[in-house]
Amino acid sequence: MDLLAFIRALPKAELHLHLEGSLEPELMFELARRNGIALPYASVEETRAAYAFTDLQSFLNIYYAGAGVLIHERDFHDLAMAYFQRAKADGVVHAELFFDPQTHTARGIPFETVLAGLERAAQAARKELGVSSRLLLCFLRHLPEEDAFRTLEQAMPHLQRIHGVGLDSSELGQPPAKFQRVFARCRELGLHLVAHAGEEGPASYIKDALDLLKVQRIDHGVRALEDPALMERLARERIPLTVCPLSNIKLRVFPSMAQHNLKQLLDLGLCITINSDDPAYFGGYIGQNYLEIALALKLTRTELVTLARNSLLASFVTDAERAPWLAKLEAVANS
């Protein structure tokens, strides 16, 4: 079996995927036409050419503008359904998906419209594609904590359909401490907790996300390597890191894939997973992320199996849901 076929055959969970970041330019143009919205680009090709980022903020500016074509329940459904089809092709059996309600409610789109469209797609994916999923609501960290509290209020009637919360958007200057109260409230409500930390921000933000926000996973977290004591703790406590290789290269967290620290993190005993973050903007879905990092760092098939196994172990599902995926993974590993 060639390497990409092997990667795709591994049952895996995707744990770090922003649904708004899976909006391909083709669908962006279709939704713009459907909804009578003018785009700043003349064509799909011109749009892709504009995706030349220099850092996180330069990406976020374009990402939030792109999300402006999402208006109706059907738009959110179509967005998520397109992601599920790509994920299925890459062997994703389970996906824990971020969405950014504040990006939409700030434009006057009701919270319920967003959630209804995503939820309908999740049900169809389960039924038609056999892909399981959960939704994680992300708070935008560049906005005040009061805004996050207002978003949580809007989510309250729908908590059976929201499995957890995360924290995303501009990291530098937006420390975890800013969201300590809203995360404490989410914890009381029984929601799972994750946060982006240590992507552009310092290793201290990872520690603060664990100690102040009490998160169960760290999104990105690659800067943990700068703090040996933190590394030891992440390994000992088996705190999963949702690493996104193509994202890290496109946003210049590392100068090249060969200089990515994923193998060092793995060798130091951390529970590392591979994910695609915003695949429509960063040049590839989860299979491409596995492939490019495997080639650049010369990862063995055993290491790829470990990464896929970590993703299943780090997911917020029951042991009963996880067991058949793990069994299939071991079967592929031993084939």
Ligand code: HPA
């Ligand atoms: N980091 C922070 N915020 C984001 C990202 C990311 O990688 N993707 C979408 N929102």
Ligand code: ZN
């Ligand atoms: Zn992200």
